[in-house]
Amino acid sequence: MKRRSRRSTLLLYAIVIFWSFIVLFPYYWLATTSFKKPLDATRFPKYIPYYDFQPTTEHWDYILTQRWDKTWGSFRNSLIIASGSTFLAVLLGSMAGYGLSRFRYYWKRLRWRNDNIAFWIISQRFLPPAVFIIPFMIAYADLGLIDTHIGLIIAYTMFNIPFAVWIMRDFFNGLPTDLEDSARVDGATRWKAFYRIVLPLSAPGLVSVAILSFIFSWNEYLYSLMLTNAEAVTLPPFIAAQNTQRGVEWWYISALAMLAIVPVILFGLALERFITRGLVAGALKG
Amino acid sequence: MAQASSDLTIQEGQGTRDDRIMKRVFLTPTVFILLALSIFPLLWSLGISFTDIQRGGSTTERIEEATGETGTGFLGMSWSLSARNYDRLLHDSRLWIAARNTFLYVFMGVTVQYVIGLLLALVLNQQFRMRGLVRVIFLIPMMTTPVVVGYTGRMMFDSFKGPIADLLRHVEVWWAQVPLIGSELDLAVPWMTDTKWARFTMVLMDSWQWIPFMMLILLAGMQAIPDDVYEAARVDGASPFQIFRRITFPMLLPLSATIILIRGLEIFKIIDVIVVTTGGGPGSATESLTMYIYKTALTFGNYGYAAAISFALLVLVVIFSTLFLGLIRRFIPRDQF
Numbered sequence: 156m157k158r159r160s161r162r163s164t165l166l167l168y169a170i171v172i173f174w175s176f177i178v179l180f181p182y183y184w185l186a187t188t189s190f191k192k193p194l195d196a197t198r199f200p201k202y203i204p205y206y207d208f209q210p211t212t213e214h215w216d217y218i219l220t221q222r223w224d225k226t227w228g229s230f231r232n233s234l235i236i237a238s239g240s241t242f243l244a245v246l247l248g249s250m251a252g253y254g255l256s257r258f259r260y261y262w263k264r265l266r267w268r269n270d271n272i273a274f275w276i277i278s279q280r281f282l283p284p285a286v287f288i289i290p291f292m293i294a295y296a297d298l299g300l301i302d303t304h305i306g307l308i309i310a311y312t313m314f315n316i317p318f319a320v321w322i323m324r325d326f327f328n329g330l331p332t333d334l335e336d337s338a339r340v341d342g343a344t345r346w347k348a349f350y351r352i353v354l355p356l357s358a359p360g361l362v363s364v365a366i367l368s369f370i371f372s373w374n375e376y377l378y379s380l381m382l383t384n385a386e387a388v389t390l391p392p393f394i395a396a397q398n399t400q401r402g403v404e405w406w407y408i409s410a411l412a413m414l415a416i417v418p419v420i421l422f423g424l425a426l427e428r429f430i431t432r433g434l435v436a437g438a439l440k441g
Numbered sequence: 442m443a444q445a446s447s448d449l450t451i452q453e454g455q456g457t458r459d460d461r462i463m464k465r466v467f468l469t470p471t472v473f474i475l476l477a478l479s480i481f482p483l484l485w486s487l488g489i490s491f492t493d494i495q496r497g498g499s500t501t502e503r504i505e506e507a508t509g510e511t512g513t514g515f516l517g518m519s520w521s522l523s524a525r526n527y528d529r530l531l532h533d534s535r536l537w538i539a540a541r542n543t544f545l546y547v548f549m550g551v552t553v554q555y556v557i558g559l560l561l562a563l564v565l566n567q568q569f570r571m572r573g574l575v576r577v578i579f580l581i582p583m584m585t586t587p588v589v590v591g592y593t594g595r596m597m598f599d600s601f602k603g604p605i606a607d608l609l610r611h612v613e614v615w616w617a618q619v620p621l622i623g624s625e626l627d628l629a630v631p632w633m634t635d636t637k638w639a640r641f642t643m644v645l646m647d648s649w650q651w652i653p654f655m656m657l658i659l660l661a662g663m664q665a666i667p668d669d670v671y672e673a674a675r676v677d678g679a680s681p682f683q684i685f686r687r688i689t690f691p692m693l694l695p696l697s698a699t700i701i702l703i704r705g706l707e708i709f710k711i712i713d714v715i716v717v718t719t720g721g722g723p724g725s726a727t728e729s730l731t732m733y734i735y736k737t738a739l740t741f742g743n744y745g746y747a748a749a750i751s752f753a754l755l756v757l758v759v760i761f762s763t764l765f766l767g768l769i770r771r772f773i774p775r776d777q778f
Binding site: 164167168170171174175177178179180181182184185188196197198199200202247248250251253254255258260272276279281282283284285286287288289290291292293294309310312313316317320344345346349370373374376377380381390391392394395398405408409412415416419420423424427430431434435438 | 459460463464466467468470471472474475478479481482483485486489494560561564567569575577578579580581582584585586587588589591592593594596597601602603604607649654657658661696699700703706709710712713716717730731734735738739744747748751752754755758762
């Protein structure tokens with residue numbers, strides 16, 4: 156590796172520090188706003204706690220005790236719906252990915268082989284969700300699925316599956332078949348070989364799919380907005396609806412927003428390797 | 442693509458009975474779900490777009506209730522069939538604004554995100570201390586709920602209490618004190634309130650969130666370029682800029698095309714950031730197509746027209762993808778993409 160000049164090293168660090176600041180400052184602003192008294196948050200900007208303004212925990216107190224029912228309600232909904240659709244996407248996605256990796260399919264009518272099927276599956280991900288929303292609204296109203304956990308779990312599973320299949324197929328393609336073959340020579344069925352041997356070996360791929368599905372479901376806004384109204388509202392529409400009649404109460408929104416993003420970010424940072432791997436696999440092989 | 446097949450992997454029609462069954466068991470649920478929840482709704486949506494179905498009934502039903510007539514609908518159904526929604530589509534100026542905005546968001550967003558993402562990827566491709574930590578920091582926005590990004594952006598860009606406006610005010614004051622120049626500088630940017638600026642602010646917020654994605658993928662692409670290619674170029678005395686122009690950039694082209702397409706298609710879906718910042722305003726100047734669909738369906742309750750707009754969106758997406766794929770086919774050989 157060639158040694159860098161002093162000047163380019165400085166430039167390098169300048170860019171890194173500048174961009175880190177751009178990335179992190181909004182979070183700092185969000186966090187401090189949640190501790191500001193209303194007057195401190197609505198007049199000229201105050202930056203440093205204890206120096207510029209006197210922090211208060213009353214907004215956290217408000218959303219965590221007085222309005223805990225509502226806060227916990229939407230938090231729980233998000234948790235249930237994101238976990239449910241993640242589980243289904245991982246299960247069905249790895250099954251389909253395994254099938255596409257190990258068997259040869261041929262659909263005579265369209266002359267589709269595995270690659271065509273895989274491409275058709277991934278192409279579903281790029282259709283704008285708004286295109287299906289009207290039938291979903293009508294069908295869900297008829298089936299009584301409006302404002303239920305199951306309803307959103309089904310919808311999000313549909314969005315998560317294409318990506319899950321794509322990543323898992325890629326993962327299984329890189330997994331040697333020796334172990335499952337010897338298990339099957341010993342008399343194990345396909346299914347047993349799949350879930351006793353292949354799935355445990357694919358833990359990294361499964362984690363990638365799970366974390367990406369979870370983040371998507373946790374952050375999704377449009378479908379939750381359109382298909383829920385009271386009981387099953389997830390965090391994004393709940394936060395977006397905080398535009399109350401008394402105006403935008405930035406301090407409460409900031410506290411709620413922190414509550415919504417911090418768990419996911421911590422969770423994501425802990426599994427950062429898997430996110431990177433999943434996204435790269437999704438784009439590189441696409 | 443080569444199948445990772447083994448001796449036991451069945452060929453068409455061969456293999457054990459277990460395999461013949463499992464082959465279907467593995468793939469069928471996914472195909473069924475996608476057919477039932479994606480293809481079927483798509484066709485149904487096309488059907489709805491030709492009707493006058495509204496929330497809690499249809500226009501036909503309401504007219505029948507008012508006049509006492511029955512059976513005026515299509516084949517005795519409770520709704521009528523017509524191309525009226527599509528006729529309205531062509532004359533709806535709000536739709537054209539939304540379509541233009543959406544295209545603008547896509548093109549500006551993709552450009553900003555690609556250029557900055559590429560720059561950051563080049564930086565992170567260098568060796569320096571704490572590189573791992575910095576990369577992790579850069580990824581945080583991607584995991585943040587877009588609704589929160591919108592609210593935070595609204596606080597940041599507020600022209601009174603926002604830190605950005607505050608910074609610009611300080612720059613103004615400082616600029617006025619610089620000797621020799623001394624001219625007045627007006628940096629009171631109406632980030633959210635002026636139509637043109639508001640559209641740009643939307644792009645900035647979306648970019649803040651998704652630049653890391655571009656950076657991450659491009660970085661992975663750069664690290665996949667073998668070292669000896671660079672070595673050879675350096676031996677030949679190529680400058681860093683020449684190396685970038687002649688080696689790194691061309692080798693990243695196929696990957697760039699892929700992620701630009703992915704990001705472009707994602708920006709077509711933009712709604713959350715707009716809803717919580719300007720709410721589509723001033724007027725409907727910053728509205729995206731997805732947002733117009735949501736308003737038509739949920740606020741106005743007009744399902745038929747909302748379905749028609751969603752097909753307009755679908756057509757735009759298809760036009761965009763086809764044009765883009767056609768364009769890159771001319772620059773990138775078939776086997777590389």
